[in-house]
Amino acid sequence: MExxxxxxxxxxxxxxxxxxxxxxxxxxxxxxxxxxxEGTKYLKIFGFLIALLGMGIIYSYFPEVMQYIKNM
Numbered sequence: 001m002e003x004x005x006x007x008x009x010x011x012x013x014x015x016x017x018x019x020x021x022x023x024x025x026x027x028x029x030x031x032x033x034x035x036x037x038e039g040t041k042y043l044k045i046f047g048f049l050i051a052l053l054g055m056g057i058i059y060s061y062f063p064e065v066m067q068y069i070k071n072m
Contacts, residue, residue, distance in 0.1 A: 002064040009057030016051025020044050
């Protein structure tokens with residue numbers, strides 16, 4: 001079960017990094033804001049928080065997963 005949580009954490013980190021890196025492209029493609037800079041700012045904040053959430057999940061479950069992999 002811990003391995004599942006680590007994989008979910010990695011997915012969250014990946015989504016966060018992509019939303020930070022491609023924030024302007026995603027904002028132009030998905031949203032119709034008048035102010036693109038404001039939408040980009042909020043998407044980068046969202047990506048940062050999602051990446052932190054994913055890293056927290058990985059940090060809390062990673063030792064158990066490594067122990068599980070060693071015992072395989």
